[in-house]
Amino acid sequence: MTIKIKDLHKKFGKNQVLKGVDLTIDEGHIYAILGPNGSGKTTLIKSILGMVIPNKGQITVLEKPIKKDWKYRKQINYLPQIANFPPNIKVKELIHMIKDLRNSAADETELITLFGLEPFLNKKLSTLSGGTKQKVNIVLTFMFDSPLIILDEPTTGLDPKALIRLKELIQKEKAQGKTILITSHIMQFVEEVADEIVYLLEGEIYFKGSIETLLEQTEQTNFEHAIAAITTIGSHA
Amino acid sequence: MLKILKYSFYDLIRSRWSYVYFLFYLALGFVLLFLNNDVSKAVITLMNVIIVLVPLIGTIFGVMYYYNSREFTELLLAQPINRRSIFMGQYFGVAGSLTMSLALGLGIPFVLYGLLRSNAIFDFSLLLVTGAFLTFIFVGLSFVIAISNENKIKGFGYAVLLWLFLAVVYDGLFLMSLIVFEEYPLDTFSLVATALNPIDLSRILILLKLDISALLGYTGAIFKKFFGTDLGFLVSMAILLLWTVLPILGLGHKAKRKDF
Numbered sequence: 001m002t003i004k005i006k007d008l009h010k011k012f013g014k015n016q017v018l019k020g021v022d023l024t025i026d027e028g029h030i031y032a033i034l035g036p037n038g039s040g041k042t043t044l045i046k047s048i049l050g051m052v053i054p055n056k057g058q059i060t061v062l063e064k065p066i067k068k069d070w071k072y073r074k075q076i077n078y079l080p081q082i083a084n085f086p087p088n089i090k091v092k093e094l095i096h097m098i099k100d101l102r103n104s105a106a107d108e109t110e111l112i113t114l115f116g117l118e119p120f121l122n123k124k125l126s127t128l129s130g131g132t133k134q135k136v137n138i139v140l141t142f143m144f145d146s147p148l149i150i151l152d153e154p155t156t157g158l159d160p161k162a163l164i165r166l167k168e169l170i171q172k173e174k175a176q177g178k179t180i181l182i183t184s185h186i187m188q189f190v191e192e193v194a195d196e197i198v199y200l201l202e203g204e205i206y207f208k209g210s211i212e213t214l215l216e217q218t219e220q221t222n223f224e225h226a227i228a229a230i231t232t233i234g235s236h237a
Numbered sequence: 238m239l240k241i242l243k244y245s246f247y248d249l250i251r252s253r254w255s256y257v258y259f260l261f262y263l264a265l266g267f268v269l270l271f272l273n274n275d276v277s278k279a280v281i282t283l284m285n286v287i288i289v290l291v292p293l294i295g296t297i298f299g300v301m302y303y304y305n306s307r308e309f310t311e312l313l314l315a316q317p318i319n320r321r322s323i324f325m326g327q328y329f330g331v332a333g334s335l336t337m338s339l340a341l342g343l344g345i346p347f348v349l350y351g352l353l354r355s356n357a358i359f360d361f362s363l364l365l366v367t368g369a370f371l372t373f374i375f376v377g378l379s380f381v382i383a384i385s386n387e388n389k390i391k392g393f394g395y396a397v398l399l400w401l402f403l404a405v406v407y408d409g410l411f412l413m414s415l416i417v418f419e420e421y422p423l424d425t426f427s428l429v430a431t432a433l434n435p436i437d438l439s440r441i442l443i444l445l446k447l448d449i450s451a452l453l454g455y456t457g458a459i460f461k462k463f464f465g466t467d468l469g470f471l472v473s474m475a476i477l478l479l480w481t482v483l484p485i486l487g488l489g490h491k492a493k494r495k496d497f
Binding site for chain 1 (some may be wrong): 247497
């Protein structure tokens with residue numbers, strides 16, 4: 001398995017965000033982490049990345065505990081939720097800089113063509129629109145070849161064409177046997193790309209399983225309605 | 238860490254504010270030399286400006302840079318980079334670029350005026366060294382304040398208050414205690430109290446080197462006896478160094494435990 005989380009607790013002040021999350025993420029699948037606002041999705045992802053330090057519990061990424069380690073992040077490509085870059089540098093320089101900082105081989109030319117970013121390469125990041133910034137963000141995430149990809153709201157601000165490209169990109173990575181974690185509020189997108197659903201509610205995993213299982217358990221025919229009706233399931237997955 | 242430092246530094250020296258800061262010192266240097274027509278006198282005037290302004294700019298730049306680069310810091314945190322290196326790199330980037338603006342901005346006019354041929358070169362270097370120390374100290378303090386406060390307004394407020402306290406209020410309290418306790422011997426107290434505040438310490442250090450301590454009367458004599466010697470000079474430098482190192486350690490400590 002790629003990620004193993006055991007009894008994860010996290011508290012921000014008085015607010016208990018994660019209350020004992022147990023989760024295993026297997027290799028080669030696309031997982032969608034869903035849940036209402038404030039259910040702990042981003043906290044869970046940030047704990048895996050080591051950006052949030054848990055109060056209790058263990059996280060293992062690729063068979064190694066991540067506590068006090070940072071080298072394991074070389075195996076992870078992460079797309080943050082809000083793309084905000086240093087305003088004074090150009091797109092080309094930013095790509096070069098992240099490559100330099102990660103110190104690993106990357107192939108960005110294909111991705112730049114795919115998202116039509118050539119005209120923006122010599123522009124400063126502060127002059128780009130939100131959607132273009134998100135495209136740059138996607139290029140930065142996918143240009144490295146890592147076994148684990150984490151996408152936090154990847155569809156934000158994208159036009160339909162770019163959205164199709166993104167979906168193709170995700171499928172291509174999956175075909176290469178990579179593990180992908182996605183959070184999104186666009187249910188149509190989730191339904192198209194995800195194999196497994198992880199539903200978080202009030203800091204606990206409320207449901208984990210395939211879309212078919214979810215539809216069966218909620219007795220719904222529509223995925224979006226199934227998600228909305230998820231809290232009516234009596235038994236925890 | 239060096240890579241982060243390099244990028245923070247480049248990012249800053251390309252920003253408009255670094256130029257403004259640099260040009261300000263450049264103009265200040267030229268104007269002072271033109272008005273005073275004497276390197277030594279210009280150094281004294283400069284000292285008064287630097288002692289107050291450098292900490293203020295360091296504080297404001299440090300807080301502003303930290304909050305402005307928050308999202309970028311998050312991007313870096315998800316990369317395979319040690320947390321400490323990220324913050325240390327940013328800290329040295331900010332402090333380094335400010336120090337460079339200061340040294341170049343003041344250095345150019347003075348060198349052009351003939352500093353290298355005058356005997357004020359040592360005083361001038363001391364001025365730049367204390368300016369550099371004050372920059373590193375106050376950028377460090379402001380980073381620690383910024384990393385401890387999620388709320389920008391609060392962080393900004395605390396940082397400015399700290400500057401106000403060390404630059405203005407501290408002196409007031411110091412003077413008041415001298416008046417209240419004038420019946421008692423206060424030599425050691427005033428020495429220690431001066432050494433504890435980096436701004437006061439820098440001021441005394443420069444004043445004594447400029448040989449105008451006679452103006453300070455009896456206290457000046459005592460200060461001269463301590464700070465004027467080589468030992469006193471080394472002790473003061475050590476204290477300034479300690480003031481620089483403590484915020485850096487605090488920053489490392491905070492960075493290790495913080496959630497982003």
